[in-house]
Amino acid sequence: MYAGSPYGGVWKSVDGGANWNNLNTDHQLPTIGVSAIVVDPQNGHNIFLGTGNHHDYPTGSGSIGIYRSQNGGLTWLPTTSTPTLVGTFHTIGNIIIHPANPAIAFAATSVGLYKSINANAPVCTWNRIPGMTGYFRTVIFKPGPSTEIYAAGTDIFRSVNGGVTWTSMTGTGTGLSFSTSDPVKSINLAVSPADPSRVYAVINTSSTLLVYSYNGTTWSQKVAPTGPQGDRDPVVVSPIDANVLFVGSVALYKSVTGGGQLVRRKSPAFRYA
DSSP states (O other): OEEEETTTEEEEOSSTTSSOEEOSHHHHSSOOOEEEEEEOTTOTTOEEEEESOGGGTTTSOOOOOEEEESSTTSOOEESSSSSOOTTTOSOEEEEEEOSSOTTOEEEEETTEEEEESOTTSSSOOOEEOTTOOSOEEEEEEOTTTSOOEEEEESSEEEESSTTSSOEESOBTTTTBOOOTTSOEEEEEEEEETTEEEEEEEEEEESSOEEEEEEOSSOEEEEOOOOSSOOSOOOEEEOSSOTTOEEEESSSEEEESSTTSOOEEOOOOOOOOO
């Protein structure tokens, strides 16, 4: 397993998390900030990482682009012909690789949604998808044939043709609309292979945290965490039971009812020096 830190590079564990080793990112990358990691599903030695700290956007450390290791993390090089992508990818939220075609990859960035059709080439190129500008926090494949893709930042979009065209999943008649008086700061998404048509969205606005579920046609609001909130709020759903999900905030919450009830989990004690 792999872990990235906005101020600590990339780490790898081969014993279930008991021990961790740094993957040379502390001295091979111009920045130690890592905001996204993805491993080629067909070649475990091929690892992509997004640099920078997207959690603190727009005030955090900016990205210098997408780097790649083709030898399991021993060495790292930028994926484009230019040494950095400063001014192109201000921050990178996450990266995904097509499960059946590793040449296709997508990157959610603070300046738009990008796609590569030669991600497995020695020098690959990234192009912003027309119309998909602005802030994007996440992009995920719908489990299955992988022609359907979801992306979100301050709105939620879906493509049913492999990322060629995109439409908003919110607005009149969808069950989910956003208010200009309470603007959206970020949206995280999750979907389970156990129910590929169900999409969970954790929405962080200027004043509150919202949890919604999409059933393939419309959105319905679920129970949101109570108490102090953060602004990162990841959501993870079980791959074998789409009713089981975890929502991270200041505390960790779990639901076994598809978001109908959230129970705060006991968190380990942290001590700050």
